[in-house]
Amino acid sequence: MKARPYLIALVLIVLVAGLLVVFRTPGGDPAKQQETSPQAAVEAGAGAGDAYYPTDGNSGYDVTLYDLAITYDPGSKKLDGVASVTATASADLARFNLDLEGLKVSEVKVAGQPAKFVQEGDHELVITPAAPLAKGKPFTAVITYGGQPTTIDDASLGRSGWQISSTGGAFAAGQPHSATTWFPANDTPRDKAALKVAARVPDGWTAISNGLEGPATRDGGWTTFTWSEETPLATYLATVAIDKFEVVRSKLPNGTPVVDAYAPGTSAAKKPIQSQGPEVLAYLETKFGPYPQRAAGSIWVADQIGFSLETQTRPIYAAWADLETVVHENAHQWFGDSVSIENWADICLNECLASYAQWLWLEHEGTDLDQRYRDQVEQRRERSSFWAPKLYDMGRGNEFRGVYDKGLMGMHALRKQVGDDVFFKALQSWLVKHRDSNASWPEFEEHFKQASGQPLDPFFKAWFRDSGIPDDQYLLPVGVRR
Numbered sequence: 001m002k003a004r005p006y007l008i009a010l011v012l013i014v015l016v017a018g019l020l021v022v023f024r025t026p027g028g029d030p031a032k033q034q035e036t037s038p039q040a041a042v043e044a045g046a047g048a049g050d051a052y053y054p055t056d057g058n059s060g061y062d063v064t065l066y067d068l069a070i071t072y073d074p075g076s077k078k079l080d081g082v083a084s085v086t087a088t089a090s091a092d093l094a095r096f097n098l099d100l101e102g103l104k105v106s107e108v109k110v111a112g113q114p115a116k117f118v119q120e121g122d123h124e125l126v127i128t129p130a131a132p133l134a135k136g137k138p139f140t141a142v143i144t145y146g147g148q149p150t151t152i153d154d155a156s157l158g159r160s161g162w163q164i165s166s167t168g169g170a171f172a173a174g175q176p177h178s179a180t181t182w183f184p185a186n187d188t189p190r191d192k193a194a195l196k197v198a199a200r201v202p203d204g205w206t207a208i209s210n211g212l213e214g215p216a217t218r219d220g221g222w223t224t225f226t227w228s229e230e231t232p233l234a235t236y237l238a239t240v241a242i243d244k245f246e247v248v249r250s251k252l253p254n255g256t257p258v259v260d261a262y263a264p265g266t267s268a269a270k271k272p273i274q275s276q277g278p279e280v281l282a283y284l285e286t287k288f289g290p291y292p293q294r295a296a297g298s299i300w301v302a303d304q305i306g307f308s309l310e311t312q313t314r315p316i317y318a319a320w321a322d323l324e325t326v327v328h329e330n331a332h333q334w335f336g337d338s339v340s341i342e343n344w345a346d347i348c349l350n351e352c353l354a355s356y357a358q359w360l361w362l363e364h365e366g367t368d369l370d371q372r373y374r375d376q377v378e379q380r381r382e383r384s385s386f387w388a389p390k391l392y393d394m395g396r397g398n399e400f401r402g403v404y405d406k407g408l409m410g411m412h413a414l415r416k417q418v419g420d421d422v423f424f425k426a427l428q429s430w431l432v433k434h435r436d437s438n439a440s441w442p443e444f445e446e447h448f449k450q451a452s453g454q455p456l457d458p459f460f461k462a463w464f465r466d467s468g469i470p471d472d473q474y475l476l477p478v479g480v481r482r
């Protein structure tokens, strides 16, 4: 994610004012959560265990595929969906939860049999199958649902989830929450799954989603667009965008299909920027290793939304996005999408590295990064607000405070501390080790300690775990000194 520049300033003002930033009220009142939390192996509970968002996601099962059939009418703004969620029970389950926000469920079947269900709190869908599910066995839950999808208004990030564009179209995007506004999901980055989307829209509209494009079919004034993303993705990286897009198809040199979609009203300046996408990916491959996705491209909306987002294979770009944004969101295809965070406290694994990719691109274009780094250290030395945010375990609501700028500088300092060769080799072996999976910040520290043979604990503490400016020995590693 890359926030709209003024929003970062706004967030800082809000924080300086001492206001408590609350991302979202957890589902249900505390008593109800007690009631639905895991009491025994037979009752999978609300919440996958993230310390910042305890009711997000669910325990007791592992999703392998979301197979979605949705119909969306931009005229009525109504969505109707049937979601087939295939999962494996990780315990014997008498009941389990999915997360769905603002849409009403009309029917649930599990293993082909009608199941009981109840919608509780903000986003808990509690399902009781006709017969308990056996540990280790796959099952499919088919959920029929519909309504007018909701937008989540977030105190620090603006709007996320289902959003209506000025063109009359709609798109789903946001972090940490978005998927639950258009399909029932196990809404935690820890449970990555494949995604298939069949999106039916009135003729003249186009639906773009993640992954590979399948055939489109027409029936009585409607067109169904099909998309398939086999590489498992975290739920917040799933998207569908509906608009009267101009769609441009091409291929990367190795044959990877590229789909770029431009909403009506997108500035003519954006196409030349996006046309550099393949060059950006080719350059990032020289630093991070092979592009880890099966497809590529972009979705350009014409609105000044608060962020651009690394939706898997096909980032969503706001009207303000520029080439640096394209570099940032494509870098996330390695850092965030292929290797996903274990907890929201680990967000620097995504944002510090995607932001550092912007500097790598500048270096590619001839910028002396060491000089730039020294200049920025001097400019910011006395600015305590710049150094205040923690980059690891920063606390709920603070995830996106320091990771873009202080985090970027921390990555350059790490590179200079361990040397170019170790830095890039370690990044590549990290990406290979955790591909299509999840990893945590403490694991990243361990990985670099092993790769470098250096006792990096004090360095990581000074830069990433502590608040405040690092001591000069860590701020100016030998490699960056004049």
Ligand SMILES: [Zn+2]
Binding pocket: 001, 002, 328, 332, 350, 351, 354
């Ligand atoms: Zn980002």
